[in-house]
Amino acid sequence: MTALHLEFDVAGNNFVSAGSASDEVKKTLKMLGVDPAFVRKVAIAMYEGEINMVIHAGGGKAVVDIFPDRIVIVLEDHGPGIPDIELAMKDGYSTAPDAVRDLGFGAGMGLPNMKKYTDSMNIESTVGEGTTVTMVVNFAR
Amino acid sequence: MTIDSIIQALGARIINIEDPKREITAGYCGDFLSNVISKAPADSVWFTVMNNQNVAAVQTLADIALTVICEGVEPDATLAARVKERGLNMIVTDLGVYEAVRKI
Numbered sequence: 001m002t003a004l005h006l007e008f009d010v011a012g013n014n015f016v017s018a019g020s021a022s023d024e025v026k027k028t029l030k031m032l033g034v035d036p037a038f039v040r041k042v043a044i045a046m047y048e049g050e051i052n053m054v055i056h057a058g059g060g061k062a063v064v065d066i067f068p069d070r071i072v073i074v075l076e077d078h079g080p081g082i083p084d085i086e087l088a089m090k091d092g093y094s095t096a097p098d099a100v101r102d103l104g105f106g107a108g109m110g111l112p113n114m115k116k117y118t119d120s121m122n123i124e125s126t127v128g129e130g131t132t133v134t135m136v137v138n139f140a141r
Numbered sequence: 142m143t144i145d146s147i148i149q150a151l152g153a154r155i156i157n158i159e160d161p162k163r164e165i166t167a168g169y170c171g172d173f174l175s176n177v178i179s180k181a182p183a184d185s186v187w188f189t190v191m192n193n194q195n196v197a198a199v200q201t202l203a204d205i206a207l208t209v210i211c212e213g214v215e216p217d218a219t220l221a222a223r224v225k226e227r228g229l230n231m232i233v234t235d236l237g238v239y240e241a242v243r244k245i
């Protein structure tokens with residue numbers, strides 16, 4: 001049974017609104033009284049995924065389901081897709097253009113961070129069609 | 142060490158300070174946001190030369206207590222506004238990152 005269902009449109013290439021979906025989820029979890037350590041993990045993982053949609057995919061959609069014991073985050077875009085997921089997951093791998101690097105992105109640490117801060121993460125991607133990233137963070141120990 | 146004492150040690154200029162007595166328990170230096178997010182602990186002080194609105198997003202997400210923008214770089218207008226709106230702690234110093242850290 002879903003305790004709470006949230007959906008967000010994430011605008012592409014917009015760095016003013018970038019991060020607002022993760023921010024909203026962070027606030028919601030805090031309000032629900034979720035342990036701050038879990039809130040921090042979720043916020044980081046979702047922010048990285050959200051920013052990737054903003055930078056690499058021209059935007060997308062975030063669907064979030066919050067259960068008493070876990071959160072499930074699905075990030076879906078219709079961007080260019082990821083040709084080699086294993087390579088994209090490597091620490092330091094980035095195709096971010098210079099203009100985006102000047103803003104502080106492009107360390108190639110976003111996907112590794114998402115993996116590190118979640119209990120499970122799955123990427124499905126088809127070149128030319130888009131990418132769907134599903135992440136789960138368990139609140140229970 | 143408190144936010145107050147860092148401001149004093151650096152002779153820094155205040156962009157916004159909400160809780161001067163907040164205790165700082167760690168620190169991090171860097172400009173790549175994904176590195177900062179994963180390596181700056183909660184309640185830390187963060188030294189950077191980045192000055193755009195994404196700094197506020199990262200500071201919020203990682204629960205960073207205080208951001209010090211170094212080398213006399215000014216936060217851009219959007220960042221300054223966002224920091225105030227969110228009640229984040231941010232200061233500016235003319236010192237380089239290395240010199241600033243040495244003073245603390």
Ligand SMILES: Nc1ncnc2c1ncn2[C@@H]1O[C@H](COP(=O)(O)OP(=O)(O)OP(=O)(O)O)[C@@H](O)[C@H]1O
Pocket residue numbers: 048052053055056057077079080081082088089093094095096104105106107108109110111112131174175176
């Ligand atoms: N949603 C996406 N659509 C298309 N490509 C993506 C997507 N997410 C990631 N990628 C690709 O995977 C690479 C690695 O992503 P990752 O988030 O680890 O690093 P980054 O975004 O380049 O830099 P950082 O996240 O450290 O700022 C990206 O540079 C990009 O090529």
Ligand SMILES: [Mg+2]
Pocket residue numbers: 048051052106109110111
């Ligand atoms: Mg990224």
